[in-house]
Amino acid sequence: MSTRRYVVARAADLADGEKMAVEVGGRSVAIFNVRGTFYGLLNRCPHRGADLCAGRFLPRVTAAVPGEYHYDTDQTFLACPWHGWEFDVTTGQSYFDPVGMRGRPYSVEIENGAVVASELEAGTLAVSRMTPQQYAAAVGGAGTGMQPGPLHAETVTVEVEDDYLVVDLRPQRPQRRTP
Amino acid sequence: MTLTPSPPATSVPAPLVQDPAARRSLWAGSVIDVDVHAQVPSAETLFPYLARQWVDWCTERNWKQPQGPLAHYPPTSPRTCRPEWRPEDGRTPASDVALLREHVLDPWDVEAAIVNCYYGVDSIRQPDWHNAMTRAVNDWLVEEWLGRDPRLRASMVLPARDPRSMVEEIHRIGAHPGIVQVLLPVRTDALWGRRMFFPVFEAMAEHGLVAGLHYGGTPDGVPSTTGYPSYFIEEYAAEWQAFGSQITSMVAEGVFQVVPELRVSVLEGGFLWLPAWGWRMNKDWKGLRREVPWVTEPPFDVVRRHFRFSTAPTEAGPDAMLQTALGWLRSEDLLMFATDYPHGHDDDLAQLLGAMTESMRAKTMAENAREWYALA
Numbered sequence: 001m002s003t004r005r006y007v008v009a010r011a012a013d014l015a016d017g018e019k020m021a022v023e024v025g026g027r028s029v030a031i032f033n034v035r036g037t038f039y040g041l042l043n044r045c046p047h048r049g050a051d052l053c054a055g056r057f058l059p060r061v062t063a064a065v066p067g068e069y070h071y072d073t074d075q076t077f078l079a080c081p082w083h084g085w086e087f088d089v090t091t092g093q094s095y096f097d098p099v100g101m102r103g104r105p106y107s108v109e110i111e112n113g114a115v116v117a118s119e120l121e122a123g124t125l126a127v128s129r130m131t132p133q134q135y136a137a138a139v140g141g142a143g144t145g146m147q148p149g150p151l152h153a154e155t156v157t158v159e160v161e162d163d164y165l166v167v168d169l170r171p172q173r174p175q176r177r178t179p
Numbered sequence: 180m181t182l183t184p185s186p187p188a189t190s191v192p193a194p195l196v197q198d199p200a201a202r203r204s205l206w207a208g209s210v211i212d213v214d215v216h217a218q219v220p221s222a223e224t225l226f227p228y229l230a231r232q233w234v235d236w237c238t239e240r241n242w243k244q245p246q247g248p249l250a251h252y253p254p255t256s257p258r259t260c261r262p263e264w265r266p267e268d269g270r271t272p273a274s275d276v277a278l279l280r281e282h283v284l285d286p287w288d289v290e291a292a293i294v295n296c297y298y299g300v301d302s303i304r305q306p307d308w309h310n311a312m313t314r315a316v317n318d319w320l321v322e323e324w325l326g327r328d329p330r331l332r333a334s335m336v337l338p339a340r341d342p343r344s345m346v347e348e349i350h351r352i353g354a355h356p357g358i359v360q361v362l363l364p365v366r367t368d369a370l371w372g373r374r375m376f377f378p379v380f381e382a383m384a385e386h387g388l389v390a391g392l393h394y395g396g397t398p399d400g401v402p403s404t405t406g407y408p409s410y411f412i413e414e415y416a417a418e419w420q421a422f423g424s425q426i427t428s429m430v431a432e433g434v435f436q437v438v439p440e441l442r443v444s445v446l447e448g449g450f451l452w453l454p455a456w457g458w459r460m461n462k463d464w465k466g467l468r469r470e471v472p473w474v475t476e477p478p479f480d481v482v483r484r485h486f487r488f489s490t491a492p493t494e495a496g497p498d499a500m501l502q503t504a505l506g507w508l509r510s511e512d513l514l515m516f517a518t519d520y521p522h523g524h525d526d527d528l529a530q531l532l533g534a535m536t537e538s539m540r541a542k543t544m545a546e547n548a549r550e551w552y553a554l555a
């Protein structure tokens with residue numbers, strides 16, 4: 001049974017404010033932890049295809065008139081490493097044209113290890129093609145040194161007490177940016 | 180953009196002819212001319228408008244005129260005055276209302292014309308004399324031009340080197356009903372977008388005045404972006420760079436966020452460089468807007484709302500390309516007809532109008548200016 005949902009890492013592997021790229025279903029997806037909530041974006045800037053995950057998070061800066069800045073460190077934008085276009089990683093929307101220019105968002109859910117284990121068994125969840133480090137993290141160290149590759153569910157050790165990140169490649173309805 | 184294929188009925192070769200029938204065959208509708216010049220014929224012309232101290236200041240030095248215009252407008256060049264507009268008796272071209280009437284207002288049946296005096300007061304470094312000469316030019320314009328033909332409106336000139344004096348002069352004379360614009364030389368010591376000039380633009384807005392960015396200026400720096408040109412053609416043909424720098428400055432520095440009602444006319448600056456400027460600015464704004472977060476929309480959109488451009492000079496290429504290039508402006512509201520009397524730019528108005536839709540012709544020849552300058 002084919003699935004478009006992939007377990008990619010343990011939730012604990014991605015701390016608040018951090019980002020990482022994972023390969024799922026033949027594509028690179030950047031996942032982000034924004035104050036405890038996880039978001040995913042196709043790791044390809046919609047402008048020229050740059051690796052978005054290599055960008056920096058920058059506070060949102062606005063101004064009604066010259067010099068009167070509102071520097072909002074509570075809301076950050078990911079700036080593309082190539083041309084500086086800013087994106088809201090929670091929605092994929094660009095700052096300069098939220099409607100017409102946006103990255104492709106994917107939902108990232110947290111699933112308990114017991115659920116992950118049963119879903120893997122049922123075939124409703126797949127394992128991502130991971131880096132050795134990610135694989136090692138996901139399998140609790142047992143796979144250290146293994147090469148990344150298409151893995152079979154039965155080789156993964158899932159700890160039932162852990163939470164895991166699940167990327168869903170099915171298209172999601174774009175969300176509005178929270179005001 | 181769908182263009183009306185037929186050019187105006189009769190193609191009238193440049194230069195403009197002083198012939199009412201030719202004018203009607205070229206364009207039968209209203210004409211508003213946003214750039215006609217009034218030229219101060221001699222320093223003595225201004226003496227009635229100067230305090231004794233400043234008259235003496237001129238005569239003690241045998242001072243004849245500001246130096247700037249001699250370089251910007253070489254006196255005998257056909258760029259400075261079309262041959263047919265040069266008075267045969269040797270008088271200074273465009274130096275009184277009768278000449279303007281004879282050459283432009285009457286034969287062209289001009290509904291309204293905006294008189295711009297590029298006397299070059301900013302060439303004068305002594306600040307008090309500079310201010311006195313500025314006041315004299317403005318009083319001369321009001322008395323000897325606005326007072327003598329109801330079709331005329333005028334741009335006041337400014338002591339362009341000192342913001343405080345600029346504001347004072349705007350308040351002194353800016354409320355005159357015939358003054359609709361403030362002439363700003365495009366070459367300045369500091370870019371017009373700089374914050375020190377915000378009070379100047381606020382004062383203009385207070386009196387409903389348009390900022391008229393005009394060819395020329397004698398700043399402390401060099402006329403080009405990097406050095407002195409060797410030849411007049413360099414200065415004349417590359418002046419659009421100074422206009423580009425000023426527009427970029429005004430947009431980036433946030434002048435239009437501080438003074439949202441400000442309107443700017445680009446006079447004698449050309450306009451077909453604008454699409455390339457706009458594309459470049461819009462592209463770079465997407466990634467660099469964090470520097471200037473007050474610029475919240477694409478810069479070309481800001482320009483389409485806050486700027487208008489006179490049609491002289493026109494950077495026209497072949498007909499079909501001109502038609503395409505006009506489409507790149509993405510607006511029929513940006514251009515305003517100007518003869519730039521008495522200057523001669525070798526423009527072909529028939530070609531320009533032939534490349535426009537019928538609606539754009541009407542807007543360019545009168546309607547855009549009527550709205551921009553709130554002409555009744």
